[in-house]
Structures are given as C-alpha cells and as structure tokens.
Amino acid sequence: MDNNNLEKVLKILEEELIPAEGCTEPIAIAYAASKLRSVLGNIPEKIDIYLSGNIVKNVKSVKIPNSNGMVGIEASVAMGTILGECERELMVIAHVDTTRLPEVKEYLNSDKIHVHLNDGDVKLYIRIEGTYGNDSAMVEIQYYHTNITRIFKNGVELKGCLCDDCSCDSVMTDREFLSVELIYNLAKTIDLSLIEPTFKKVIDYNTAIANEGLTNYYGLSIGKLMKEGIEEGFYGNDLRNNMASFASAGSDARMNGCSLPVMTTSGSGNQGMTCSLPVIKFCELKNLPYEQLIRGLFFSHMTTIHIKSNIGRLSAYCGAICASAGVAGAISFLSGLSIEQIGYAIETTLGTMSGVICDGAKSSCATKIASGVSAALDGYYAASKNRKFEFGEGIIGRNVESTIKNVGTLGQVGMKITDEVILDIMIKNK
Template identity: 55%
Template sequence: MIGIEPAIAMGMIAGDDKKELMVISDVTHKQVEEVRNFLDKKIIKTHVYPGDIKLYIRLEISNGEDNVLLEIKHTHTNVTRILKNGKVLLSQVCNDGDFNSSLTDRRVLTVKYIYDLAKTIDIDLIKPIFEKVITCNSAIAEEGLKGKYGVNIGKMILDNIESGIYGNDIRNKAASYASAGSDARMSGCGLPVMTTSGSGNQGMTASLPIIKFATEKKLSEEELIRGLFVSHLTTIHVKTNVGRLSAYCGAICAAAGVAAALTFLHGGSYEMVCDAITNILGNLSGVICDGAKASCAMKISSGIYSAFDATMLALHKDVLKSGDGIVGVDIEETIRNVGELAQCGMKGTDETILGIMTK
C-alpha cells in the first residue's frame, strides 16, 4: 500500500502521535489488514487545498455525530489547530515568516568558505559526527544490497558489475551503494539513517558515494571525513537556496555535494570544485520531486553518475559557461538561480504533481 489515502488510514488505525515522524513505525500485520479493509470502503477523499503555504494539511473527520478538524502548517509535525464540533481544542499562533527561512543563519555559507574550512578545520571537531554518518548509512546500504527492496536498482547495478555487463569501476560501485541505501529506506527498512537538510535520501546521497570512493581508493580516515564535510555542507548550501519544500529533487542538491567532494578528494582546486558543482546543476536541475518512494533510488543513481561526469569534466577544466541556461557568472549566482527556479519557477510544477497524485 502506498499513497495519501493509505497513509491517512494507517495513521488513524495504527498511529502513535507521540512518535511524531515515526508515527507508524510499530504497525502490526493485524493492523495492516484493518487498514486494507477500511480502504475498501472508499470513504477517504483527498483534494489539493489552494493557497501559498508550501506545506498545508487539513483533515476533516466525521462519524455522523462528531466532527473534527485538524490543521498542520509548514512542517509535518506542526499542528496549529484542532476543532471538535466547532469547539477549539488547540489553536497555535503560527508566524509564516518563521518557516520561510532556515533554522540557522547560513549566510556565511559559500563554496569558498566550505572549501577553505574543509582544508583547515580540526578533524577532531567533526570526526564524531561523520563516524555516525559512516556507520549508519553504510549499514542500510549493505542491507539494501542483500534484501528485496523497491525496484532493487542498487542490487541490479551490483549484479551487472559481477556479471560483466557493467564495468567494475568506482562510478558504478558508488551508484550501486548509494541507491541501495535508498531502495531500503524507501521500502520501509527500519535501520536508522543520518540525514542532511532533514532528508534521509539526501544524507545517503551525500555520504555513500564518498564512502565507497574512499574505500576503493584506500584513502585515510581523515581524507574521508574531510570529503564528507565538503559533500554535506555543499548539499546544505544548495538546499538552503532551494528551500525546505519544493518540486526540485533534493537528491540533485546532494549530487552537487558529491561532485564537490569528489573533486576535492582528487586534489582539485577551489575553481575546479566550483566547476564540478556548476556542471551538475546545469545538467540535472530539471529533476522533479514527486514524493518519497521507490523511484528516489533511481534518481539518486542518476545523480551519482552525473556527479562523476561533472567531476571529471571539472578536473580537465571543462565547465558549462555563463549563459548556458541557468548557469550564472559564478558559482554563487548559479546556486541562487537554482533557488529561484525551485522556489518560483517550480511552484506550478508542485501544484500539477499534487493534482496528479490526488486524481
């Protein structure tokens, strides 16, 4: 079962609101059957709610005697209003402006700042964070390569490497590893993931290709951690411009981070790192986000393949030029252009996607 209606039914029948985003983590087989039976009644109706708020959920429930209305705004756990039979049970003041910016002041973030800091930061300050990234995200990638999850794109790539159809190279191995993690995550695997910008898929995309690259190249632990630092901070920088919620695929933000980190680990200059990011953003910025599901793993593999291409081009001093579509005069303008595309240009795209999903 996938989709909005099953999610609503699952929450009603088996949800535990105290677990917040893990609200349906302990669903039993019996409850799954209850959900199926409930869905067969076809009493859940969904509609796209008009308005400018990027995340708005309104639930209206009636059993014939009582009527309940619940409203959620901006973030998935931010319940702002509950009414029962017209009586206010909860009313939370919600300043929309507070949700249109990042949780921290990220004005200092530029690619130059990230590059310079990655070169000089005391490794002991960041090592504990990235040790967790390596442990958690590697575990779910390994699980994704063993089990049957989603369309199994990660395992498919690995199987074709082993059979000789695909080349036994770092690029294919990195794509396999990263997409396997997403295969498992998007299919309900309960293993934890270290996120980036609030997203498990972005966290895995930004880390797993770099982990695999470092393993294959026998890089030191310090080199790996500095590479992960570049990847994750670049991802956050691009994603900050894209915004919290957009029809712009977050895996592409993370793929830009991968391109930056690969170039950095190859010994590339600051200018080359900028060129690698430019190459990938100029290539894949049209990829849409249409929800968290099995196809995310396929988008991740596409992003990883493109990240390697973007890196190799940059290392050979080949880069998309200013004026090539959304490519700006420098990397920061290009990233701002991507943000404008995501927040303004793709607003209609988001509405169309929602319309398709709620037909």
C-alpha cells in the first residue's frame, strides 16, 4: 500500500472510532443543546428543535445514560441544556452531577422545549434554536453527530460552512478507495504501533460494557439470557452462542441506560460493539495472540466502515448487519482463509441478513446483533468449505465489491420508502 492510502486509512480510523456514552442520536441532541446554552450564555427560556426523521426514530425509545431512566427527545435536550459539557462532544453527559437531575426534570416539565420534524433530505439533521431575554441563538448539526455546520447568535453567523457542500463527504476523508482486498493486505502488514492504542481502547471500553450486560439485567437482556442458557444447557457452549451472547450483552446495557462508554464505529455504538466484541470472544476462545486480535479488529472495523459508507450514516438498513459482515470477514481472516473465501463469508452474511430493518435504537438492537453474529459464523464456516451464494442470487453481485455496492443501493434507494413508513408507524403507534 502506498503511504497516501495508509495515511487516509489512519485518518478514517481517527474519524470513525470515537468514544461515546449513550446512544449517539440522543447524545448528539444533548451535545447540540449544550452548545446552544454555551453560545447563548444562559439556560434558554424557550427551545425549538428541528430533527430529521431518522434522528427522531433513534431517540424515541432508547434510555439516556445518567438520567435515571429518562427517554426521548425532550429529555435529551434537557439533559444537555442543564448538565451537558459541550467540549466533551459525544461524552457530553458522561460526568454529570446526578444530584442535579431534579433541575433537569423541572426544565423538562416546564413546556419550554418544542420538537419539530424537519422536512429536508438530510438523514442526520439537528437544528436547535433558543432564546433568553432579548438574545437568541441557533446551532445546526448535519451528516454526522458532531458536525456543527452553522452557529448564529442574535442573527449574526458565528460559524458557517466553508463551502457550498457541508456534507459528510466534504468534511471527512474520502472512502471511495477502500476495498476488501486493500483492507486484507493492510491487516496483514500494518505496523501495529500505528493502530494498537486505538484498538486497546476498543477492547477495554467495549468489553467492560459487555461484561456489565452479562452481569445485570438491562431491557430484554438477550445477552445475559443466552449466557444463562449456556450454563443451563439450553444453548450449546460453542463459538456461535458465546460470541452472540457477548456482543448482544453490550447492546442490552447501552440501549437501556448504562453509563459506561463504548467505542463507536461509523457513528454507532451498536456497530462499534458488533464489529469488535465477537472478534474479541473468537480470539479468546481460539487462544489467538494479542497481535492477531488487533489485526482482526482492524479488519472488522475497516470492513464495516467500507460497507456502511455505501449506505450512509442513518438508514432503514440495520447497521449491525454491516458490522456482522465485518465480523464474518475478520474471523475468516484470522482463520487463514484466502481473500476469495473472505469475500464469500462477507457476501453470505450480507445476502442472508440484508432485510433486517432499523426501526430505531432500543432493546431489539441486541437481538438483531445476536442474529447477525450467528449469520457471520455461518458465512465463515460455509466459506471455509468453499461454499457461497452465486452471482445473481438476489442482491449477490459478481464479487464482494459488487455485492457491497448493491447493499448500498438497497440501503439508500430501496429502503427510502421503508424508512418513511417505519417513522410513520412509530409516530402514530398507539
């Protein structure tokens, strides 16, 4: 690999693998609210917040960390406004004084926060406006969770886009050059000192929240239930069930208000946990050395980023399935399969699981992760026997890159109406 591509890969890892406490959509709202308070210089007397449908979908049902179980858009705004520290970005409410929660609830119940659905085409969109006395302020976020594109105070622009295009593509490193083959070659040869510190955080953060989910009950607690089922003999004590249990337990905890941080991937903690925790458990059960674990995590995360970049930040396509395909490729890589077989494993996972919808962040994310990890194991084992789906079977392309492109078309175009229908159901659900 030339040095230019290596530098771009390292930059992508820096952009995509970042810590966050709590589901990234409510946390992005809390971040915007905290920034609004900072710009305004006071706690707003009135707030109007305008959100894309995908933000609404991912905030509606997930619990906010450090909030004593609060849920929803208004609660996210109130937490960020009263307790948030905007300089911490996605850790904005990670170190709050919980004795001040009564202030948050009082603000929440004061009818000062008004929520509106934004009509634009941007999937990840937050605009928050507030007033205090004669002062007014506005903060806008687009395309990814900390990408502040505009700030106004009293009608004066303090920050604006530096170009006509404020999109994710214009502010983040280009991903068009990525391919499974490039990731495979780099995973084998990259100097570990360049990536080990990042993936050490991935291991530490994501393992901690997975163990928390295996220890205590959160929501449905599918990860803990699977662990208990293994111990009771209901499930087999095998790779599949241990990997699925470990990965889903992290999501159980995170979706239900656990205050432990995770390392996210492509803007999602669930994706970050899905593409790391099964690989960590695989290496543990296979007694693979630490160096291989780091290389496997690199492969899994970069493949997930590659697949998800074709779909976009938020979609009706479940991002955990992209990460499950990353896992299928990573464990195939760690098992010494050829680049062709690794492609088979990724394609089989995508061909099997690409119908899974995203209907918001909530407890069922964990069960979808468990299913995705199981499919990843099937894809890996079938590939090890040189079995694969054939070109033209559904969304399967001529090779793994063609299939990834097809998945991108499915997620961006094919599921556009699905996304709208899901949101309509969630808003009208009684």
